[in-house]
Amino acid sequence: MIPEKTINKDLILRERLALQRTNLANQTTYLAFLRTSLYFFIAEISVESLLKIDNSFYIEIIFFIISAVIFIMGIINFFKQKKMIGENEKNIGDYKIDYFE
Structure with a gap:
């Protein structure tokens, strides 16, 4: 006789809560x-009003480029991590395969 496996609902809940915390951490990182940025x-x-430099335009351009790069990196990072979180979320439901086969 094969012993019946019990479903560890605490483990499933813990995994779901861990994914929610990870999702919140991803949002915090994006912010x-x-x-x-x-x-x-x-x-x-x-820069122009604080520094009275003749070529402050170039410094403004550098700050604008840095701001845009950081913003784009944040968006890319957010969606990349969101995709990875979504892929791992699918694995939570696989407990049925382990227990009911």
């Missing part, structure tokens, strides 16, 4: 990228 954008706007 950090956005905040940093905005800081560089604000620096770009305020």
Whole structure:
């Protein structure tokens, strides 16, 4: 006689909660990228009024490029991590295969 396996519902709940925490951490990381990008954008706007330099236009362009790069990196990172989280979320439901085959 084959012993029946019991479903560990605590493990499933723990995995779901871990994925939710991971999803929230991904969103927090995206917001950090956005905040940093905005800081560089604000620096770009305020360079001309704070620094009385003849070629402050070039410094503004550099800050704008850095801001855009950080923003794009944040978006790419967010969607890449979101895809990985979604792929791992599918594995939570596979407990039925282990217990009911």
